[in-house]
Amino acid sequence: xxxxxxxxxxxxxxxxxxxxxxxxxxxxxxxxxxxxxxxxxxxxxxxxxxxxxxxxxxxxxxxxxxxxxxxxxxxxxxxxxxxxxxxxxxxxxxxxxxxxxxxxxxxxxxxxxxxxxxxxxxxxxxxxxxxxxxxxxxxxxxxxxxxxxxxxxxxxxxxxxxxxxxxxxxxxxxxxxxxxxxxxxxxxxxxxxxxxxxxxxxxxxxxxxxxxxxxxxxxxxxxxxxxxxxxxxxxxxxxxxxxxxxxxxxxxxxxxxxxxxxxxxxxxxxxxxxxxxxxxxxxxxxxxxxxxxxxxxxxxxxxxxxxxxxxxxxxxxxxxxxxxxxxxxxxxxxxxxxxxxxxxxxxxxxxxxxxxxxxxxxxxxxxxxxxxxxxxxxxxxxxxxxxxxxxxxxxxxxxxxxxxxxxxxxxxxxxxxxxxxxxxxxxxxxxxxxxxxxxxxxxxxxxxxxxxxxxxxxxxxxxxxxxxxxxxxxxxxxxxxxxxxxxxx
Numbered sequence: 316x317x318x319x320x321x322x323x324x325x326x327x328x329x330x331x332x333x334x335x336x337x338x339x340x341x342x343x344x345x346x347x348x349x350x351x352x353x354x355x356x357x358x359x360x361x362x363x364x365x366x367x368x369x370x371x372x373x374x375x376x377x378x379x380x381x382x383x384x385x386x387x388x389x390x391x392x393x394x395x396x397x398x399x400x401x402x403x404x405x406x407x408x409x410x411x412x413x414x415x416x417x418x419x420x421x422x423x424x425x426x427x428x429x430x431x432x433x434x435x436x437x438x439x440x441x442x443x444x445x446x447x448x449x450x451x452x453x454x455x456x457x458x459x460x461x462x463x464x465x466x467x468x469x470x471x472x473x474x475x476x477x478x479x480x481x482x483x484x485x486x487x488x489x490x491x492x493x494x495x496x497x498x499x500x501x502x503x504x505x506x507x508x509x510x511x512x513x514x515x516x517x518x519x520x521x522x523x524x525x526x527x528x529x530x531x532x533x534x535x536x537x538x539x540x541x542x543x544x545x546x547x548x549x550x551x552x553x554x555x556x557x558x559x560x561x562x563x564x565x566x567x568x569x570x571x572x573x574x575x576x577x578x579x580x581x582x583x584x585x586x587x588x589x590x591x592x593x594x595x596x597x598x599x600x601x602x603x604x605x606x607x608x609x610x611x612x613x614x615x616x617x618x619x620x621x622x623x624x625x626x627x628x629x630x631x632x633x634x635x636x637x638x639x640x641x642x643x644x645x646x647x648x649x650x651x652x653x654x655x656x657x658x659x660x661x662x663x664x665x666x667x668x669x670x671x672x673x674x675x676x677x678x679x680x681x682x683x684x685x686x687x688x689x690x691x692x693x694x695x696x697x698x699x700x701x702x703x704x705x706x707x708x709x710x711x712x713x714x715x716x717x718x719x720x721x722x723x724x725x726x727x728x729x730x731x732x733x734x735x736x737x738x739x740x741x742x743x744x745x746x747x748x749x750x751x752x753x754x755x756x757x758x759x760x761x762x763x764x765x766x767x768x769x770x771x772x773x774x775x776x777x778x779x780x781x782x783x784x785x786x787x788x789x790x791x792x793x794x795x796x797x798x799x800x801x802x803x804x
Contacts, residue, residue: 337784337785340783340785341655341785341786343665343666344651344655344664344665344666344672345666345670346412346484346563346564346648346651346666346670346671346672347483347484347485347564347669347670347671348563348564349564349565349566350483350484350485350488350564350565350566351484351485351488351561351564351565351566351571352565352566352567352571353566353570353571353574353575353578354492355485355488355489355491355492356488356558356561356565356571356572356575356579357574357575357578357579357582358488358491358492358495358496358579359488359491359492359557359558359561359575359579359641359644360555360557360558360575360576360578360579360580360583361495361499361555361579361582361583362491362492362494362495362637362638362640362641363553363554363555363557363558363638363641363642363645364551364552364553364554364555364583364638365495365498365499365502365586365634365637365638366446366449366498366631366634366635366637366638366639367550367551367552367553367554367638368498368502368551368586368587368590368634369498369502369608369609369610369630369631369634369635370449370606370607370608370609370610370631371547371550371697372384372388372547372548372550372551372590372591372609373547373594373603373604373605373606373609374547374604374605375387375388375544375546375547375548375550376521376595376600376601376603376604377604377605378536378540378543378544378547378755379534379536379540379541379543379544380519380521380532380533380534380535380536380540380600381518381519381521381533381595381600382519382531382533382534382541383533383534383535383536383540383541383543383544384544384547384548384591385591386541386544387541387542387544387545387547387548388544388548388551388587388591389548390545390548390744390747391545391548391549391551391552391744391748392548392551392552392584392587393740393744394708394740394741394744394745394748395549395552395555395556395580395741396580396584397712397733397737397738397740397741397744398556398708398711398712398738398741398745399555399556399576399577399580400731400732400733400737400738401711401712401715401731401737401738401741402415402418402556402558402559402576402711402715403572403573403576403577403729403731404573404715404727404729404730404731405418405559405711405714405715405718406558406559406562406568406572406573406576407568407569407572407573407727407728407729408718408725408726408727408728409421409562409787409788409791410559410562410563410565410568410569410572411562411563411652411787411788411791412560412561412562412563412564412648412649412651412652412655413432413649413652413653413656413787413788414435414557414559414560414562414648414649414652415431415432415434415435415556415559415649415707415710415711415714416428416429416431416432416435416649416652416653416656416658416788417652417787417788417791418431418711418714418715418718419431419432419710419711419713419714420656420788420789420791420792421714421718421788421791421792422713422714422715422717422718422721423710423713423714423717424792425779425782426774426779427710427714428658428788428792429653429658429770429771429774429779430706430710430771431706431707431710431711431714432649432652432653432658433703433767433770433771434703434704434706434707434710434767435557435645435649435703435704435707436646436649436650436653436703437699437700437702437703437763437766437767438554438700438701438703438704438707439557439642439645439646439649439679439700440646440679440682440683441683441686441696441697441699441700441703442553442554442638442642442696442697442700443639443642443643443646443679443683444682444683444684444686444687444690444693444696445687445693445694445696445697445700446635446638446639446642446693447468447469447472447473447639447683447684447687448469448687448691448692448693448696449635449693450468450469450472450632450635450636450639451465451468451469451472452607453628453631453632453635454468454632455468456608456628457628457629457632466684466687466688469684469687469688470684470688472639473680473681473683473684476636476639476640476643477643477676477677477680479640480640480643480644480647480671480676481667481669481671481673481676482669482671483669483670483671484561484564484644484670484671487640487644488561488644490640491637491640491641491644494633494636494637494640495637495641497630497633498630498633498634498637499582499586500630501626501627501630501631501633501634502586502589502590502630502634503589504623504626504627504630505590505593505594505610505613505614505623505627505630506589506590506593508614508623509593509594509596509597509610509613509614510593510596510597512596512597512598512613512614513592513593513596513597514596514597514599515596517595517596517597517598517599517600518592518595518596518599518600519532519533519535519600520599520600520601521535521600521601521604522535522601523535524536524537527539527540539754542747542750542751542754543751543754543755545747545748545751546698546701546748546751546752546755547755549701549704549705549748551583551586551587551590551591552580552583552587553701553704554638554641554642554645554704555576555579555580555583556704556707556708556711557641557642557645558572558575558576558579559572559576560644560645560648560649560652561644561648563648563787569728569729570728572729573729590610593613594609594610594613595613597613597614598612598613598616602616608628608631610627610631611624611627611628611631614627643676643679643680646679647672647675647676647679648672648675650663650664650672650675650678650679651663651664651666651672651675652664652786652788654675655783655786656782656783656786656788656789657778657781657782657783657786658774658778658779658782659778661783662674663675663678694756695756695758695759695762698752698755698756698759698760699759699760699762699763699766701752701759702749702752702759702760702763702764703763705745705746705748705749705752706749706763708741708745708748709742709745709746709749712738712739712741712742712745713738713742715731715735715738716735716738716739716742719734719735719738720735
């Protein structure tokens, strides 16, 4: 048994120590296996991210200009590519719902596992709350159902889409795939329309700041602008790392996970390039740098709405729904895994008859709705989510490096091209992006750190003494400890 773990005993689960108690405990915490093939997993990877193509990324133009955001996007694309290759290897080794927490648990111990899992939770609980605000804005701007942006819209989002998740994972992922396909098709149609108005001279039309070091027409805010644009370069890829959280419900995860991660990233890179270049060249970087709906502005400027701009506006709502829906899934699975292993209250991992972690869906939903209705600041919540994401990236990349060096003989059905060098690049870039978040929104960074402090106090004083050894991620780590002890003997 791993140090600091125990078999579950006592309320609320009423299980007894030993194999029988562990089996009963896990039976009440079982996901529906074999529900998702590589296509649904690929759709999930794209769905996490696709809303970022419709809005948000353009604010990076106000931080770094076209050149600064372009460099930031390329560097963040490299970071995600390296991270995805590392996660493909790790998810083939340990295909469970724990995802990043499970990888870090084996490589970095209980503290590393909890730090990683908490960072992922910050991302996947805050991001849906923020996106529900953006959905509300879209509903109001489109005049749908006569509604205005407010708590009824946010409540409807959480109730309807959590309800679909409670119905079952297969149904949920198929719904996500359909909505994502609509959003992707809209981006392709947008790019065709925008490229008809493309003018390369508009790409660098933001006036240069003469006081900024290294400023010019391509880098109007200087070299520091590249760094400040890092968080917005991430928006084209933010969330794709969540695909391994579906591993426990996947068909043949050892093969399907690496394939889904690679294809979804390739799709996202293509969408990022055509969206970024076509939108900026259609109306100019200066025109869209602070627009709430940059693709619509790119098509119509200050003129009257066109048939294409109206279509893209509706499609933007589809993109937001796809990301909102998939992020709810990711947050529930990370919460499920941490709860099942005892890092968080164990009752949160109970599953219903359809094998959905109902409390792991409902409680984050209540938190997300409350934050949306109370705060109303979607940009701030997304910045907090980005801060959590960058911490998790650094820790997951570090986990890959540690496992490659400490356990070189560990069976690896899929091997990361470049090995630890690849994850080393991801680690360095993730740390750079983490620091860059302070350049964009220092308050959001400190809010995330405050949440981290509370979570760490809970773990240090309570849950680390009540971990569940029978949880798959804990057993995997315990096996490593036992093998290491045998080698020493």
